Amino acid sequence: MKFVQNIFDQTRPLVEKDGKRNILYPLHNAIETMAFVPDHTAHSGAHVRDAIDLKRTMVTVIFAMVPALLFGMWNIGRLHFGAFGEESTLLDNVIFGAMKLLPLIIVTYAAGLGVEIYFSWKRNHPVNEGFLVSGLLIPMIMPVDIPLWMVAISTIFAVLIGKEVFGGTGMNLLNPALTARAFAFFAYPTWMSGDKVWINTTSAEGGQLVDGYSGATALGDLATTVGQGMGNPATETVMAQFGPEGTYSLMNAFLGLIPGSIGETSAALILLGGLFLVFKGVGSWRIMVSFFIGGFVMAGIFNAFAVNEFMGINPLHQLMLGGFMFGMVFMATDPVSASQTATGKLIYGFLAGFFGIMIRVFNPAYPEGIMLAILFMNVMAPLIDHYVVEANVKRRTKRLANA
């Protein structure tokens, strides 16, 4: 590894303070510290340190995301070929998916890291690892057909307004990846909802879409049942899809064989990633469990008092649809924007899940209630923490009064 070290050593004078390419210093430093854990030694306090650092934490999250990401890649191809009624092998699906997904990932990283590196240089601090995860999360929560420039602008907005204006990684109020999605959702609604964007239907050979093809998502279809009452014959065809034999059956939703944002569909693999995160001690089980319970309670209440088919859907089925599971495992658990106290995490998770299902069902214009609910709870998290900490302060004050 000596020669790699030599490359860094030789190029360092170029980018150091008086070097010609000083603006590249954060990039140089980022790559160097990525290749080599630095030789820094403890100078104050404890003389030995845990092997963990933020890079390790972040790469653990990335490992957890990989199964859902690969599945999403395969699903892009599967849905595409399925729309034309063509036969396709696993390899066909993956290759097609990769050709759609990789540009999204590259554009996101380029746009986001560009902003990060600029701010690192301006503020004279090293590039933080937070964006390693955000940069992979953003493509996973986008529809496959969104134009790349929209992704780039959304990412830049998220990093700039969602993170850097607050001081960078660790200081942000909102989850940057969700901020990017929210920006895209409100700025380019036609590219973020409806029935055109979830499955790629451009075909080089001028193929014909199969009969009865619908590019909608499960939630998009469910939204059409609102206002029609329970058991209305008009909703029968839609609801048939949610039956055991339908496209959106509980099993299909759990496995992820449905249209949706690229990485959000496979509840099973997302859950696998979640278990990995909890086991590794990186993801908060408190948030995940309470988020699930919150969503389940809300869906259960809707189910009990259903006035339309959307409300009446089986609570467990409800949670397997859309971005609920993805939000639970990868979005709500962001340690910076979530509640920071143990009790706070339980409250925060519960309410995020609860409101997520509420927004989704009550306002069909926002099928992605989860995104809005988590962003809302991000804003509320400091308030929750305030009251949790305040309880500790009160306990202390009371002890003093009794002493």
Added chain:
Amino acid sequence: MSQTFKIRKGHDIKLVGGAPKTDLGRITASTYAVTPLDFPGITPKLAVKAGTQVKAGDTLFFDKDRPEVKICSPVSGEVAEVKRGAKRKILAVLILADAETTYANHGAFGFSGATREAAAAHFSATGVGAFITSRPYGVAAGMSETPRAIFVNGIQSGPLAGDLAYQLEGKEKSIATALKALKLMTEGTVYVSHDADKAPIEALQSLDATHLTFSGKHPKGLVGTQIAQTAPLNKGEIVWTINAIDLPTIGAAFETGEYRPEYRVVVAGSKVMNVGYATALQGVSLTSFLSDNVHTDNTRLIAGDVLTGTKIEKDDFLSFGRTQLTAIPEGNTTEFFGWVLPGFSKFSTNRAFWSWLFPNREYDLDTNMHGEERAFVVTGEYEKFIPMDIFPQQLLRSILIGDIEKMEQLGIYEVVPEDFALAEVACTSKLPLQEIVRNGLNDLRKEMI
């Protein structure tokens, strides 16, 4: 009556190089040094100058604000030099020892009918008062304070800690005397803590005090943990703490009137050639001992343990209040993609590395930071290592922004830097927690006085 507490939060860092009960003999040297830097919260005022002849037990310097806090010479001889740093800050008082030590004698203390004032005066005059730490702030105790309680810490649970029973061997009588003296200093309770996971120490068990027993993980051996489990410190209260290992020195000062800070020092760590116990006076020059017993090349020498000890050089002196010497390798090497590898052999307190499969492994840790410093990102991490009813990260934030009122509300009075040492080791963002807490306590103290 003894009460047992189980400490579940925390971590025992297992290191190679533990010391067996081997006697390494006596550390002798002709030069000794006492440094004010070992006494947080003291503004030193010199009582001697270069050339002054001192006896063992004569005051070298005292606290400007509390003149009764006196730091005494461990040996007799001539003050060779007063080392100063920037802005004439006193770094150390160096003493050239006589061949034969003569002692300043303050007289044996008469316990019958003794008052608090008399005991306080004796603590101060003999210099053994400096062994008492006062909380909040974690500074040398002023004798005019009236502590709510006194905690005698009989647990050594840090990494590579010495065997207290062995270190106290043969000093039973002076231990009992010291406790009698301490009892004069408070109207409150005197607590003595014991380690339930080790053989009981008879000399401490038999003391006339309230006994507390702790089992479980480190930091059970930190007095902050012990206070938090019994009665947390409130604003305005004062608690004194003292390590059981210092009791014989105090006892001797009350029995004979002389200052004899002599200890059985544990010498441990992977860089030590001969691990074991050496007998030494505080302040003794370690130069020849270290060169004979320790691989000093590229080595971190620590007075104390790896969590809270101070870094020393190979020509330094045995720091005040330290009864452990640790030597571990410096970690000034880079590691290729160390953050991605599975890490089967890496020390970590969480499962992010696969070394969690081997919980009982002893590690040869070096001083590498394993990453760059970052802002607070991960939450709920420090709580796992601080068995107290506080919110560590919120408290640290309030210190960083200098909000005194918030610090008080969040319980800064209950902590001293060492309570954050384990959390500092585990910190993903590599933040200097102990330094932050020390700064916070200093700011607070400045504000209060």
